[in-house]
Amino acid sequence: MQAVGKKILLQNRSVARKVNKPLLINKHNQQLVATEPISGDLVGLPIDVLYRIFDYLDAQTILLSLQYVCRRLRDVSEKYDRYALDFENISMVQMWHVCRLVRPESVLSLNLSDGPSTPQGIEFFLSLINIRKFTRLRSLSVHQSADDIFHTILKYVHGCRSVESFSIHFRRASLFGRPDSPDDDYHGPSLTLLASAIAKSNLKTFKTNLPKYQIDCLLWPMNLTLQHLTIGNCTQKQYYMILQRSPRLRTLTLNFIFINRKKTLLFHISHPLSSLALLEQKSSITALKQILSWTPSLVTLKIIGTQSFDTFLLESTQLETFLHNNFNLLSRFHIFIRCSIDEQPFAVDALMASFQTPFWTEDKRWFFTCEPRLPDNCLFYSASMRTMAHPYTLYIGGNSRSNFDEINSNAEMMNTVGKLHFEPTKMQYFNSREKNITGQSFYPNVTILHLKFHDNWPSDGIEFVSSLIDMSRVTALELYYDRKLDSISDSIVHVGKLFKQAVNVSALVVFRYKCLYDRFKWEKLCSVIPHHVKHLSISASDPEDMKTILDHLKHLWSIRFQWPTGIISEDKGTCSREIINDLKMKKQNFKYLHDDFELQIWLSNA
Secondary structure (H helix, E strand, O other): OOOOOOEEOHHHOOOOOOOOOOOEEEOOOOEEEOOOOOOHHHHHOOHHHHHHHHOOOOHHHHHHOHHHOOHHHHHHHHHOOOEEEEOOOOOHHHHHHHHHHOOHHHEEEEEEEOOOOOOOHHHHHHHHOOHHHOOOOOEEEEEOOOHHHHHHHHHHHHHOOOOOEEEEEOOEOOOOOOOOOOOOOEOOOOHHHHHHHHHOOOOOEEEEOOOHHHHHHHOOOOOOOOOEEEOOEEEHHHHHHHHHHOOOOOEEEEOEEEOOOOOOOOOOOOOOOOEEEEEEEOOOOHHHHHHHOOOOOOOEEEEEEEEEHHHHHHHHHHHHHHHHHHOOOOOEEEEEEEEEOOOOOOOHHHHHHOOOOHHHHHHOOOOEEEEEEOOOEEEEEEHHHOOOOOEEEOOOOOOOEEOOOHHHHHHHHHHOOOEEEEOHHHHHHOOHHHHHHHHHOOEOOOOEEEEEEOOOOOOOHHHHHHHHEOHHHOOEEEEEEOOOHHHHHHHHHHHHHHHHHOOOOOEEEEEEOEOOOOOOOHHHHHHOOOOOOOEEEEEOOOHHHHHHHHHHOOOOOEEEEEOOEOOOHHHHHHHHHHHHHHHHHOOOOEEEEEOOOEEEEEEOOO
16 A cells, blocks of 8 residues: 555544545554545545445454544444454454454454464454354355364354355364374364355355365265355366256366376266366366366366476367367456476477467457476466466566567556566666666556565665565565575665565565574664564574564564474474463463464564
8 A cells, every 4th residue: 555645543533634645544554544635524424425435444444443533433333234354464452452342243244364463363253252143244264273163163154044155274284293194184173064064054155275085074965055166176076076066056266176097087067167267287288178078158267287388288289179169158268387398499489379370369369478487497378367366476588478469468467466576686687678668667566575585685676676566555575585694684774775665564574495593683684674564474493583573573463483494393392382481471462373384473462
């Protein structure tokens, strides 16, 4: 969010009478930033208009800020009955206040999380309010909950007829103290209880990350009312059974479908599914032909995956015929394939020639780009895949090929990039022409900036990054270091300068890949982290360093200590216990989770 104009500090009931730009909300600092003319007539608007305005605000802004402006807005906030509570990235203090002020029957959407920003957040929520009081809830999302909490939530879903959308994300089982635990094991409730809750509810949307070996345990009921389904992955047979037992299903999203090429299925079905998304497909598109033929009514098909370049080149010549003959209604085809390259040079022009026929460029108007990522891979993607949600890596070197006028489409594609991966240390390879083009056609809507360092920060790094993106829009900054600690120390000055422009960053990641025991001045790093950063994820392995960070950054809502590679499990456990005991001795109010990967702490800082 770009903070332009005069701020309206609603907690202090200080309201600007006239400013020059539109009204925006800073969700983390609970401040309104005005950027269009506002007058005292705001509170005199009809209640229906105020309700529509409230629909675009989060519950914290309404309950903790707006209602304190005047009696009129307080009365409106108390009568408002379309609250959406999102407790995934919230401070402990704010959650306490929201739960104390909100009327449960006025809430339509609830998002609960035990994630990195709010470990044990669901347990804390249930201690503040009775979930059975949410009698009008339509959407419920539960992320990474502990086993003993699920029973309460599933009993609520089982008995609440108003819930139409239910999302349940299982936390991957901790390897801490359980070295024999399989990598794809998940914590969770009795799956029989989950199946019962699904079968006896009015759900239209269900999302889960359960893997294929647990899908069967759900015992999918016949004539399921689901219209939208998201699961982790499944086998061909499970995919067939889902279609067979879900006649009303319209959209289906999976990570991947496991294809057993040694086993031919004799099943056949014609299902009216309109949208299918495969987000991590590892098999070739050719291997998917049978299961894709079961859904001839597809309007949208999305495939993200990996293949060898030679395999994709071969099947690209068949793709047009397959889509043309089997999917008359298909109007949106999104694809993103990372191709591994075995030999150089590879036939980029031959690949793109398959997508330059009238079927692609005139009938469907689907446009694609092949972008070499030397030395051993390339990216093939549709223009639609450079979206706000999909990360884009800015690559220096290599010439991309497209089946459309790339110059005219360049600005539009850049505008859709929301997450940008970039290596500032490679800026030296830019020639003056590239710098000029990039300075004019930068990425204006990037909200997540991922910077990876292999060497020292270039002298003109800040200026270049500033010309590349609008830093005032960035809300999450990720700094990844694959080098020595003294080099990290050298870059802190540049990070500080970056924060002077990135005034709306609320989440910061600082990670180094290798475990290095050299002393590092953490105080210097802490000194450049501004107060608007509320969530910190950082790699550290020494208890004293971790205490230093906690002592210096008392404005944080959450902190996530990630263990660098090379730390043994015993040291991780010892380190976690020392930090937890230190916080208890200081009588700090906090929640935490720790495992073989990280220590997550949710702090009670306001």
